[in-house]
Amino acid sequence: MKDYKINTKCVQGGYTPGNGEPRQIPIIQSTTFKYATSEDMGRLFDLEAEGYFYTRLQNPTNDMVANKICELEGGSAAMLTSSGQAANFYAVFNIATCGDHVVASNSIYGGTYNLFAVTMKKMGIDFTFVSPDASEEELSAAFRPNTKAMFGETIANPALTVLDIEKFARVAHAHGVPLIVDNTFPTPVNCRPIEWGADIVTHSTTKYMDGHAAGVGGCIVDGGKFDWMKYADKFPGLCTPDDSYHGITYAEKFGMGGAYITKATAQLMRDFGSIQSPQNAFLLNLGLESLHVRVKRHCENAMAVASFLQKHDKVSYVNYCGLETDKYHALAEKYLPDGSCGVVSFGVKGGRKAAETFMKNLKLGAIETHVADARTCCLHPASATHRQMTDEELEACGVYPDLVRYSCGIEDAEDLIADLAQALDSIS
Numbered sequence: 001m002k003d004y005k006i007n008t009k010c011v012q013g014g015y016t017p018g019n020g021e022p023r024q025i026p027i028i029q030s031t032t033f034k035y036a037t038s039e040d041m042g043r044l045f046d047l048e049a050e051g052y053f054y055t056r057l058q059n060p061t062n063d064m065v066a067n068k069i070c071e072l073e074g075g076s077a078a079m080l081t082s083s084g085q086a087a088n089f090y091a092v093f094n095i096a097t098c099g100d101h102v103v104a105s106n107s108i109y110g111g112t113y114n115l116f117a118v119t120m121k122k123m124g125i126d127f128t129f130v131s132p133d134a135s136e137e138e139l140s141a142a143f144r145p146n147t148k149a150m151f152g153e154t155i156a157n158p159a160l161t162v163l164d165i166e167k168f169a170r171v172a173h174a175h176g177v178p179l180i181v182d183n184t185f186p187t188p189v190n191c192r193p194i195e196w197g198a199d200i201v202t203h204s205t206t207k208y209m210d211g212h213a214a215g216v217g218g219c220i221v222d223g224g225k226f227d228w229m230k231y232a233d234k235f236p237g238l239c240t241p242d243d244s245y246h247g248i249t250y251a252e253k254f255g256m257g258g259a260y261i262t263k264a265t266a267q268l269m270r271d272f273g274s275i276q277s278p279q280n281a282f283l284l285n286l287g288l289e290s291l292h293v294r295v296k297r298h299c300e301n302a303m304a305v306a307s308f309l310q311k312h313d314k315v316s317y318v319n320y321c322g323l324e325t326d327k328y329h330a331l332a333e334k335y336l337p338d339g340s341c342g343v344v345s346f347g348v349k350g351g352r353k354a355a356e357t358f359m360k361n362l363k364l365g366a367i368e369t370h371v372a373d374a375r376t377c378c379l380h381p382a383s384a385t386h387r388q389m390t391d392e393e394l395e396a397c398g399v400y401p402d403l404v405r406y407s408c409g410i411e412d413a414e415d416l417i418a419d420l421a422q423a424l425d426s427i428s
């Protein structure tokens, strides 16, 4: 599939049936797999042979779908997880442990911020949050001798800032650590961070990849270009024998292309078990088959909606990097030339109360803690997803109290605009 265009990979990547085999990917709904001898099974446990033995570690359906996403991102190996949260947790915890430090953009999904700043902090991992707009010098100043990774979101949910991936990659690599990029919003159809220097890409497949609000899921893709052995003292988990796994040294045995995902599977999936169900992986693959068609329509609708909102006198500001006036337009032209995403955010004049009136009067746009669905949905973060944050924390990550996040579905743009117009008119 490597030489095909992204549209073809969406449809046919990850699985090529042999003669007489099912055209659609089979759902291997089995927790376990049978072997003729104990020796056969032993070789699998020693990671000496490839094969399946227990679905908590690996399942063929999941692997077919992970392979498709791997091909879409241009990576060397990939794995599915039960959620985007699990993907980001594993992606960082696979290389950072108690006593380590990570530099992360402060413009990230609220759930990821909480995971890092609260839960992983309790596990002894320290995070320094930096502005995605900071200079290379400012970003460098956040690094410590025990820093193990850098993290950012290509297009941040919900602030819609655009990450300068090359800048972040340069700083991360100058300090001998990989750059992890959450690429949920643009999807590989609109941006492939590995091509710009990112080392590891994560996804909440719950969003555009599934696209129909059917299943929660996540994915981690390794670009296979980070030389762990070059910084062996920083990454003992990859570069010294794993006593919990028969003394294997992942970076030696599986090389740059395979070490990271093999360790995350053999160690983290084994111990934490955040596996995606094969049934959900099948649904995710159905979504992926039309990802390129849907993403294009999401972006067209968002552009039309953003242009309408920008001219409306009850709207105080609009964030959408497709707009020429947007602060991130230049970065979007570089990293997202074919479109960004279907999510637009904007401020309603009159603040929190006006935003609530507007939301209540929407008919097509449904109030949901969700984005990136075929059906248009909408959220007021300050009273929902971000309600645990103080006003100062909200402002620091660009989520103001009057901000509405509007996720354009793939309905007709004229209907969406008419719905927005009548809801804005309802504000007195």
Ligand SMILES: *Cc1c(COP(=O)(O)O)cnc(C)c1O
Pocket (backbone or CB within 6 Å): 083, 084, 085, 086, 088, 109, 111, 112, 153, 156, 157, 182, 184, 185, 203, 204, 205, 206, 207, 216, 217, 218
């Ligand atoms: C939703 C989201 C997540 C979390 O994913 P879940 O599948 O809900 O666990 C992580 N990152 C981004 C950018 C998201 O939008």
